[in-house]
Amino acid sequence: MNAPLTDQFLTLQEIVAAARSNLAPGPWSYLIGGAETETTVRRNRMALDSLAFRPRVLRDVSRIDSSAMFLGQKVRLPVFLAPIGGLESIVEGGAASAARAAAQFGVPQMLSSVCQPGLEATAAAADTVRVFQLYVRSDDAWTDDWVRRAKDHGFRAFCFTVDVAAYSRRERDLVGRFIKPWRARAIEGAAFQAGLSWDQVKRYKDKHDLPLIIKGIATVEDAEIAVQHGVEVIYVSNHGGRQLDHGLGSTAVLPEILKAVKDKAEVWVDGGYMRGSDVVKAMALGAKAVGLGRLTGLGLGAAGVPGLVRTLELLEDEIRICLGLLGVTSYAELTPKHLASAPPANLPDTFSAFPLLG
Numbered sequence: 001m002n003a004p005l006t007d008q009f010l011t012l013q014e015i016v017a018a019a020r021s022n023l024a025p026g027p028w029s030y031l032i033g034g035a036e037t038e039t040t041v042r043r044n045r046m047a048l049d050s051l052a053f054r055p056r057v058l059r060d061v062s063r064i065d066s067s068a069m070f071l072g073q074k075v076r077l078p079v080f081l082a083p084i085g086g087l088e089s090i091v092e093g094g095a096a097s098a099a100r101a102a103a104q105f106g107v108p109q110m111l112s113s114v115c116q117p118g119l120e121a122t123a124a125a126a127d128t129v130r131v132f133q134l135y136v137r138s139d140d141a142w143t144d145d146w147v148r149r150a151k152d153h154g155f156r157a158f159c160f161t162v163d164v165a166a167y168s169r170r171e172r173d174l175v176g177r178f179i180k181p182w183r184a185r186a187i188e189g190a191a192f193q194a195g196l197s198w199d200q201v202k203r204y205k206d207k208h209d210l211p212l213i214i215k216g217i218a219t220v221e222d223a224e225i226a227v228q229h230g231v232e233v234i235y236v237s238n239h240g241g242r243q244l245d246h247g248l249g250s251t252a253v254l255p256e257i258l259k260a261v262k263d264k265a266e267v268w269v270d271g272g273y274m275r276g277s278d279v280v281k282a283m284a285l286g287a288k289a290v291g292l293g294r295l296t297g298l299g300l301g302a303a304g305v306p307g308l309v310r311t312l313e314l315l316e317d318e319i320r321i322c323l324g325l326l327g328v329t330s331y332a333e334l335t336p337k338h339l340a341s342a343p344p345a346n347l348p349d350t351f352s353a354f355p356l357l358g
């Protein structure tokens with residue numbers, strides 16, 4: 001009989017190592033890869049690795065609250081499962097398995113419209129706090145139908161991902177000749193995504209009352225336009241470095257966006273978040289929630305639903321330790337003064353958060 005997961009996985013490093021040995025080369029490269037030179041991927045880590053902590057001491061941290069609010073709902077951590085299109089290639093049950101892990105642990109899930117087994121089956125799989133992300137593949141009436149279905153199935157917000165005007169060149173997939181099983185489905189109607197503009201955002205806001213998230217904001221200029229359109233959530237992201245190569249790290253652009261947005265919208269972020277300390281850094285800068293992309297896939301790849309639950313438990317442990325050592329008992333006490341710029345101690349890359357990996 002296998003040892004319980006609490007014994008099998010004492011660290012996140014072991015989760016990553018297990019995922020790497022379980023996944024076939026194609027799905028592994030799909031999960032961890034980025035666009036072209038993968039410079040944006042490394043800059044995501046570079047931005048996090050370039051922040052150091054300034055801890056405060058002697059502040060009674062015997063009781064720490066690491067829970068957070070997510071669209072008005074209390075959740076166990078200020079993180080959510082970021083949308084992943086091909087989860088069914090990583091874990092049996094695809095998005096339904098992610099939903100089960102999210103519900104079991106107590107964090108929200110953002111479901112991708114291209115992920116199997118689809119909106120209705122994923123919603124039925126578990127009682128999660130959930131939001132829905134759409135890749136636009138047809139006309140406005142088609143989008144409206146997704147909004148209706150999302151609303152009918154308990155999704156609390158609707159998201160357009162907007163950093164996908166063209167599908168990038170993921171060279172690990174190309175070199176490995178990994179033909180994604182969902183490729184045909186994913187590109188059909190892609191011209192509608194390329195044709196998106198702020199007109200569709202305005203149209204959505206005029207027509208629908210489900211809160212709107214714009215995912216893929218990477219500049220302060222676009223954050224300001226989103227605020228003018230009444231968007232509820234500005235999701236700072238470069239798609240984990242999987243789309244535009246040679247972008248800035250998303251945590252590097254976060255401070256100026258937060259400064260401009262103030263409290264006119266919530267700001268969420270993702271890109272390279274692998275550790276509890278990473279999440280605490282985003283919270284200290286002022287983000288409201290952090291999306292976990294590859295880490296979600298790694299947890300599921302390591303040991304399915306329980307593997308992702310264990311991943312979240314380890315992340316929670318790291319977050320609570322980090323908060324206590326910084327001298328705070330909740331995120332509300334964190335400020336940018338808990339952070340300082342510092343040169344990265346290792347060359348940043350996807351796995352620089354896991355130095356023990358061979």
Ligand SMILES: Cc1cc2nc3c(=O)[nH]c(=O)nc-3n(C[C@H](O)[C@H](O)[C@H](O)COP(=O)(O)O)c2cc1C
Pocket residue numbers: 030031032044082083084085086112113114133161215237238239240241242270271272273291292293294295297
């Ligand atoms: C395998 C994979 C598939 C993804 N599919 C989608 C998707 O369908 N929709 C979307 O908006 N973002 C997608 N993303 C981007 C993630 O939602 C998220 O922005 C990114 O992974 C965050 O960076 P991280 O992986 O370093 O945490 C995907 C990311 C990965 C790794």
